[in-house]
Amino acid sequence: MENPVQTDRNPTVEAYKTRMRGIGKYGIFVAFLLICVVLSVVTPKFLTVSNLTIVVTQVSINALLAFGVTFVIITGGIDLSIGSTVAVTSVVAASFAHPDTYPVLVPILTGLAAGLLLGAFNGLVITKSKVPPFIVTLGTMTIGRGLALILSKGRPVSNLSDSFNFIGGGQIVGIPTPIIILLVFFILCSVVLKKTVLGRYMYAVGGNEQAAKASGIQLNKVKMVVYTLCGGLAALAGILLTSRITTGQPNAGVGFELDAIAAAIIGGTSTSGGTGTMTGTLIGALLIGVISNGLDLMNVTSYYQQVVMGIIIIGAVVLDSLNQHKN
Amino acid sequence: MxxxxxxxxxxxxxxxxxxxxxxxxxxxxxxxxxxxxxxxxxxxxxxxxxxxxxxxxxxxxxxxxxxxxxxxxxxxxxxxxxxxxxxxxxxxxxxxxxxxxxxxxxxxxxxxxxxxxxxxxxxxxxxxxxxxxxxxxxxxxxxxxxxxxxxxxxxxxxxxxxxxxxxxxxxxxxxxxxxxxxxxxxxxxxxxxxxxxxxxxxxxxxxxxxxxxxxxxxxxxxxxxxxxxxxxxxxxxxxxxGREIDNMFPEPVTQKGDHVLSVKNLSRAGKFSNITFDVHAGEVLGIAGLMGAGRTEIARAIFGLDPIDSGEIYLKGKQLIIKTPQDAIRSGIGYVSEDRKGLGFIPGMSVKHNITLASLPNHTKGLFIQDKSETATATKMMTDLRIKTAGPDQKVTFLSGGNQQKVVIGKVLLASPDLVILDEPTRGIDVGAKFEIYKLINQLVAQGIAVIMISSELPEILGMSDRILVLSKGQQTALLTREEATQETIMRYAVH
The missing domain is CATH 3.40.50.300 (P-loop containing nucleotide triphosphate hydrolases)
Structure with a gap:
């Protein structure tokens, strides 16, 4: 019998292409380093320990939000409600953080609970109703904002305990606590994504939902966990923010969801699902932070900064799309 | 002119x-x-x-x-x-x-x-x-x-x-x-x-x-x-x-064993009704019929992708209530879909991750995936099935149709099924790869796995099956033995 040779692509060529894609993946890292180099040349203030510490501290809140939304986007979803979750958490945590009332653990836990609940609510509605996540979380965004205003009667919640304010404003062995929190959760989220069954299932659900289902993966369970996790990370960002500004702010976090989504996308997470890494998202968040810091140092007004940021987001996605079409 | x-x-x-x-x-x-x-x-x-x-x-x-x-x-x-x-x-x-x-x-x-x-x-x-x-x-x-x-x-x-x-x-x-x-x-x-x-x-x-x-x-x-x-x-x-069956099909090694799957009066409104058949260990049951006869629909229902309206499914004598693919996989049923791209694999994932996807809990300690055990299992399956790739980390989307199909089959096999349903297993893959899939089916049968093979290609059905269930418009019109079946009889029952 004739047994024709399989018309496979040449494995060596394929391996080479895979490697090239790998380099493409680091493109954002290279861009980040380049921008840092340029900024250090242009403004001598940029490359100082104190400035870089400020940048990372500022980035930490957006990065935490972006980690959560990265999980969601990898499963093929989106979460627009995290900015409002920040506000709800901020108000809730602050209400329990007045001096000489509760131990510091209480505002932290109640804040987290608020965020997890909002996230679980998103997950529940999305899995039970089959309404697109965009719509559901858009609704939750408005609900959350309303809740924050109701709970605080529209006023900032001030007079917070020192121990609570330490979370966002303190230092441990000379390192600002937000940076430590950022690193811890970066490692945790990376491990969840790369080393656990849950992480693998996230990629599977986002990569091909029907095939994931046919492989015995419970789609609803994965989505439920992912949205809850995203709410929890948003709560953490909210607590950090509240502590840094030493007030519970019902108006906090407006538009934060867009910065977080931008960080994830700049970092290579595809909005169609199935791809993305925490390292990419962290670099995306750092890139956003470094650019706005650099523009600040160069005395560029925030109006222009927004234009620059928009161009970078579109540029990152266009590059990524070109890269994919080439393959 | x-x-x-x-x-x-x-x-x-x-x-x-x-x-x-x-x-x-x-x-x-x-x-x-x-x-x-x-x-x-x-x-x-x-x-x-x-x-x-x-x-x-x-x-x-x-x-x-x-x-x-x-x-x-x-x-x-x-x-x-x-x-x-x-x-x-x-x-x-x-x-x-x-x-x-x-x-x-x-x-x-x-x-x-x-x-x-x-x-x-x-x-x-x-x-x-x-x-x-x-x-x-x-x-x-x-x-x-x-x-x-x-x-x-x-x-x-x-x-x-x-x-x-x-x-x-x-x-x-x-x-x-x-x-x-x-x-x-x-x-x-x-x-x-x-x-x-x-x-x-x-x-x-x-x-x-x-x-x-x-x-x-x-x-x-x-x-x-x-x-x-x-x-x-x-x-x-x-x-x-009218073609003659060529020597495409490897010698079958049938050792018919006990009942593995029994389906009784399975019905789903508008798709199929009163379907009743058995599959034994070490046997290939072919399902033939024209497009829209209900072949894939029956497979999907047994695997928990679609609900059934009535009827019973028994696996090794035990009645199963299958609501999701997860139930089916846990009970020992594997399904290789005709829709390879839609239901078979995750294109952006590596060969390794695809192949272990349905059996990942076998490679975990607590919440964590044991990379060594996963890689070893995946690599062994890749060798067994002779999947041609640049390595276990290559994305499935870059493989040929035949190799993609083997990845899906490998995934199903790693969940150690007693019954494997293969829906158009050789659709869109070239002759050489087809032959390998046929050999693989015979290997499964030799290991005592029961196989259901749905196919639109009559030579394939005739060459591989021990018995053939013929469907027409959602009804079962014949259950033929290998000896009774010819292309003409099957077609006659299929257009019934």
Missing amino acids: NPDYILTVHGLTKTFSGVKALDQVRLKVRKGEVHALMGENGAGKSTFMKILIGLHTPDSGEIIFEGSELKASNVNEVLKKGISMIHQEILIVPELTVAQNIFLGRESKRGLFGWIDEKSLNQQAAILLEQMGVTIPPGAQMKSLSVAEMQMVEIAKAISNDAKVIIMDEPTSALSEKEVATLFGIIKNLKKKGVAIIYISHKMDEIFEISDTITVLRDGKYIDTKPAAELNTPSLIKLMV
């Missing part, structure tokens, strides 16, 4: 990634005739028609339409010249009205700004529908119509396009008997006006009722063209399947 022929095709060849879908196909269609195009699933009918309407470009060959060569590369151009197709899945805009759908893209305009003249659209549509003898209000929204009515609107659209050749692909698959009669009335009217119809259908009785000439394709090749009057059902089936 006979001027009677409105459409002449010869030497048409089309290759998809190395596989010849069409090989030197020819066709001659006269004005005002109904020309049936027959062939098994995969014979190349759809590809042929897609080339005719300009969806695909042929590698070589010539299409002569009304005396001049048709060299159009897009659907609109072909449409304007007068070739229309009524698709199997009706293409309509549900929110628009009947008239708006008929004249979509060719609206008559009025005035300075080119407002659409709805009134004239409706009038034209009304005249058209009346000529066809159907009563559908031109102002009705498309989505309010029945499938049959939608089809009539599609035909009206083709007529309004001044179609000289209308291709109908399984037009009666969703119609009631009465509606079929109406359709045939319209077809006869069209014939009188000199319109030629290329008619594709699996229903033998229809073919002989409506067609004047029959052309048969097989394996992408032209077989014969005959006047319908010179053929009957058996002789036509013989033309369609």
Whole structure:
């Protein structure tokens, strides 16, 4: 019998292409380093320990939000409600953080609970109703904002305990606590994504939902966990923010969801699902932070900064799309 | 050159990634005739028609339409010249009205700004529908119509396009008997006006009722063209399947064991009813039938992808309640879908991750994946199945169809099933890879796994199965032994 040779692509060529894609993946890292180099040349203030510490501290809140939304986007979803979750958490945590009332653990836990609940609510509605996540979380965004205003009667919640304010404003062995929190959760989220069954299932659900289902993966369970996790990370960002500004702010976090989504996308997470890494998202968040810091140092007004940021987001996605079409 | 022929095709060849879908196909269609195009699933009918309407470009060959060569590369151009197709899945805009759908893209305009003249659209549509003898209000929204009515609107659209050749692909698959009669009335009217119809259908009785000439394709090749009057059902089936079984299939190693799966009176409304069969360990049960006979639907129901309305499923004597694929996998049922891209693999994931996806809990400690054990298992399966890749980390999307299929089979096998359902396991993969899949099926059987193989390719069914379940329109019409089964008997029961 004739047994024709399989018309496979040449494995060596394929391996080479895979490697090239790998380099493409680091493109954002290279861009980040380049921008840092340029900024250090242009403004001598940029490359100082104190400035870089400020940048990372500022980035930490957006990065935490972006980690959560990265999980969601990898499963093929989106979460627009995290900015409002920040506000709800901020108000809730602050209400329990007045001096000489509760131990510091209480505002932290109640804040987290608020965020997890909002996230679980998103997950529940999305899995039970089959309404697109965009719509559901858009609704939750408005609900959350309303809740924050109701709970605080529209006023900032001030007079917070020192121990609570330490979370966002303190230092441990000379390192600002937000940076430590950022690193811890970066490692945790990376491990969840790369080393656990849950992480693998996230990629599977986002990569091909029907095939994931046919492989015995419970789609609803994965989505439920992912949205809850995203709410929890948003709560953490909210607590950090509240502590840094030493007030519970019902108006906090407006538009934060867009910065977080931008960080994830700049970092290579595809909005169609199935791809993305925490390292990419962290670099995306750092890139956003470094650019706005650099523009600040160069005395560029925030109006222009927004234009620059928009161009970078579109540029990152266009590059990524070109890269994919080439393959 | 006979001027009677409105459409002449010869030497048409089309290759998809190395596989010849069409090989030197020819066709001659006269004005005002109904020309049936027959062939098994995969014979190349759809590809042929897609080339005719300009969806695909042929590698070589010539299409002569009304005396001049048709060299159009897009659907609109072909449409304007007068070739229309009524698709199997009706293409309509549900929110628009009947008239708006008929004249979509060719609206008559009025005035300075080119407002659409709805009134004239409706009038034209009304005249058209009346000529066809159907009563559908031109102002009705498309989505309010029945499938049959939608089809009539599609035909009206083709007529309004001044179609000289209308291709109908399984037009009666969703119609009631009465509606079929109406359709045939319209077809006869069209014939009188000199319109030629290329008619594709699996229903033998229809073919002989409506067609004047029959052309048969097989394996992408032209077989014969005959006047319908010179053929009957058996002789036509013989033309369609008439190849000899070659030595494609490795020697079977059947050691029939105990009952593995028993299905009793399984029904799902509108899909299949009262399906009852057993599969034994070490046996291949083939399921044959035409497209839409309910083969895949039964597999999906057993695997928990679709619900059942009634009936019982037993695995090794124990009754199962299967609600999700997860239930099925845990009970020991594996399913390799016909829809490899849609249900089989995650394209952006590596071979390794795809292959372990259904059995990942076997490689975990607590929440964490044990990379070493996962890699070892995946690599072993890749070697066993001879999956050709650059390595376990290569993405599945870059593999050939045959290797992708092996990845899916590997995934299913790693969940250690007692029963494997293979739905069109060799669809779209080349001959060499097909042979390997067949060998693999025999290996599974030798290990005492029960196999259900659904296939549209009769030689494959005959070559691989110990017993063959034949379905027709959701009913089981025969359960044949290997000795009883021939291509002709299977086809006879399949068109039952």
